[in-house]
Amino acid sequence: MKIAFIGLGNMGAPMARNLIKAGHALNLFDLNQAVLKELAELGGTISSSPRDAAQGAELVITMLPAAAHVRSVWLNEDGVLAGIGKGVPAVDCSTIDPQTIRDVAAAAAKQGVAVADAPVSGGTGGAQAGTLTFMVGANPELFATLQPVLAQMGRNIVHCGKVGTGQIAKICNNLLLAISMVGVSEAMALGDALGIDTSVLAGIINSSTGRCWSSEMYNPWPGIVETAPASRGYTGGFGAELMLKDLGLATEAARQAHQPVVLGAVAQQLYQAMSQRGDGGKDFSAIINSYRKPAIEGQR
């Protein structure tokens, strides 16, 4: 299949590589010439604009940093909608607010094009391994068309509902993850301060009612889970800046829906303070350092 792939960064490039490996012909566009050159050597074709990439494509995929990039890549004069053929399926995999993708989809519908949102979880490791989870917002026909192609980049392809619901699923999950990590951090640091062995405490939590993914798989206390970022200096996981971006999307969506997100707002401020201290590049589980005594700073 001829696929236009636009946005070839940390996530997009390995996703595109998996599609090339699966035998698709890719029209590639990004502002970064180096990545275009690298992917062209694997067999892709370099395009001069999103419009150029979309022309003649049988499917269009975008993977961009934020909503402003999505709007410009899709809606500008030289954007995707200026080049895409009528009836060609299209999907944006960026993590953005639900309203932006609904606006793009509404503009596309005027010219007979159905657009889906399919944000992902699984990080760069999942993008490389082809094991991403895609949370897809699309009409049923478009979902059926996209499913086999997304399955070449991911393991779980979940239909969440109509366009925009993929983003809703993603931001609600990450809102809860941000809060649960703060909760586990608070409990682990309190236990330590009161004098219990943290591995004993983690064992109790993980066999009791406090158990959650943040305590069991990704415990923020160093040494509890050997594979967790906490056990390697909070490197190589899900950066606090990315979590802050998702919390911003969640709190803004909540504002638009007049819905309170009290704990989410507190968590957002804690990660904001972490970022302001210069720790935004660390894994988000380093939020536990907001609770740990300076006396053990050297261990962080």
Ligand code: NAD
């Ligand atoms: P990135 O910044 O590494 O890549 C974005 C790419 O888009 C870059 O190559 C950039 O040059 C390109 N780009 C920007 N503006 C463009 C334009 N106008 N035209 C063409 N290309 C343009 O970002 P990423 O880490 O690949 O993330 C992409 C999306 O996936 C984001 O929305 C992010 O929140 C989401 N996401 C990232 C991760 C992760 O672990 N990195 C995990 C899940 C979801």
